[in-house]
Amino acid sequence: MSMTDYDVIVIGTGAAGLSAAALAVDNSASVLMVEAADRTGGSSALSGGVFYAAATSLQREAGIADDTADAMYQYYMTLNQYKLEASLVRTLCEQSTEAFEWLREIGVGFTTDNLYASGVDKIRRGHRATGDGAGIVEGLEGFLSGKAVDTVLETRVESLLVERGRVAGIVADGQPVRSNAVVLATGGFGANPEMLARLYPDAARYGDLHWYIGAPTCRGDGIKLAQQVEGQVSQHNRGLLLITPGFAKDLESYLPGWLMMVNRDGRRFVDETIEYSVLAAVLDEQPGQDCYAIFDEASRLASRTTRYRPAPSWTAERLAEHVEAGTLVRGATLAELADTLGLPAKRLATTAERYNEFNQIGVDQDFFKPAEMLRPVTEGPFYAAHIRPGIICWTGTGIRIDTQARVLDAADRPVPGLYAAGETTGGMFGQCYAAGGASIGNAVIFGRIAGRGAALEKTRTTRSALP
Structure with missing residues (x-):
């Protein structure tokens, strides 16, 4: 059995990466987080911190007792004329309640004063966190404090390690770091003009008039890394302007x-x-x-x-x-x-x-x-x-994943050992942004799914190495 440095490596430390790390350590994994910036938080820390969810405790506190994940799904898909990957949207809607309640449990503040109709359906599903996006990041960081998580800042991952047909770690600063699984949570590509022109031409239409409000380190690294192992990219020209x-x-x-x-x-x-x-x-x-x-x-x-x-x-x-x-x-x-x-x-x-x-x-x-x-x-x-x-608020074209947050290869099969979550993924966003908070919801929900799945890879790799 080959030795690993960590059970799980998470690339990127926005809401998706932090949520992935949190669920990985909750499932007894040792975790390394790698961040290109000089601090954690990514674009999530710069956001308004709205979480789009249905059937939550905060809604009930505000007297909204009849909202459901199914109603959220029907609205979400109808708004986008069913041109999205339905299974991903269904997962997003059905797991929004649990993910939101988890954020409250770990200390992220939400009040009924900041519950509002962030979509066009007038149902109050926009849950704005106290302290906005920075408040969500602080809650996630607080949860990870003291746990088996190492963090490396100002480090950009150069490539994925691939051994025996599976992702087995990363190469950063020329050095290999081994793991049983890798989670790509690098954010979007709004700070990469070349990638914008190629994957999101609407965001390059007005030249210098365009500007990006996300983290300047969001340059599409996750997409590039996924493509090294034939990871697919979802429908082009998606995002929020x-x-x-x-x-x-x-x-x-x-x-x-x-x-x-x-x-x-x-x-x-x-x-x-x-x-x-x-x-x-x-x-x-x-x-x-x-x-x-x-x-x-x-x-x-x-x-x-x-x-x-x-x-x-x-x-x-x-x-x-x-x-x-x-x-x-x-x-x-x-x-x-x-x-x-x-x-x-x-x-x-x-x-x-x-x-x-x-x-x-x-x-x-x-x-x-x-x-x-x-x-x-x-x-x-x-x-x-x-x-x-x-x-350019965020980019919606990204890595294709399945409902378990596994990266899909050219044959529509999961790339062993590779997961992705958050803005680096695609398939859940169409021409119309469903509502304020859908992107943060996506990051936390699929970050949790990716972290949990990545932690379980330790058992799978151990079994595969047995004689």
Whole structure:
């Protein structure tokens, strides 16, 4: 029997990697975590820390007693027209409750004040952790403290060790480290321009306008390592792009709901309060795949940020600064604004007139935006911000896995000894992001599955080595 340095090696220490390490040690495995950055946490620590789950104790505390994993699954698949890997989504939904309760048990804080409808189905399944993503990471790190886990930082894995047809460890800094199983949890590839252009072309459409909000060390290492052993990559061009007016490289998930948004044809095309999780997909269907947010002087003067729709770039003072900076267009009249933007002036006038009528009667008869979000566009000067899906939130193309988080090879068979979880995997995300918290949920749920499975490889390799 060959000697190993660790039972399990986990590459990456975001929510997926930390969850994998936690379940591996819970199953009596010795673990090495390898992280490319100078600290643990990955993109998870930078996130809003929302966990998407159904039938949870927090929902019951908030008086929601009838939500189910099946209802979550039906919503998730319907939103994406059943174009996802159903078995993975079913696993994600069915194990969301147990994974969420586990996070609470190990000390991650959740309160009913931070339970909200993060999807477009209006069911409150978005569980925001106290302390956001950093709070989830801190809880996982606290659980691992004092356990049989070693951590190496500022180290990038160069290749996988393969012996007798199975993954048997890694090579890092030119040195082999042996194990019974490896878990790939390296995050996405948002910080790799070449990989973005090849695997997620929508995220390279606007060149330098695009920017990535995840960890700068997320360069697609997991995909590269999986491909060394013929691991498959799921459907291309998947991920989440957030819309941006290009004011500054600040993350603002929401636009103010009172804006009147029009496409290049000068027409409204959506309820402007729609969730960010689907707005980028709606923009994909518009001419030029962009739009303009239009408002008047009265709306500018009344604009402020709120707790529920935080949009600090859209306060009255900041908007005036954006005009001076040239990132917000101003016109004395609506016709002048249309001419500057290259929009059909007469049609834009018709759109504004109809929108103003809706404001007067208190009903949006075209897109049914909530009445309190209707503001007239009547008082010059007029303003327009160019809105494009340019912020790369996360990448959804990744390694193909099965429901046991095992990496699948070119023949659709599991690669012995190799698991993957989190943003480095694919198959669970389509053109529409199901809801805020689906990515963190994916990381924790499949991280747990991968860690548990990887720990069991010790028994399998011991048996295979017996005479």
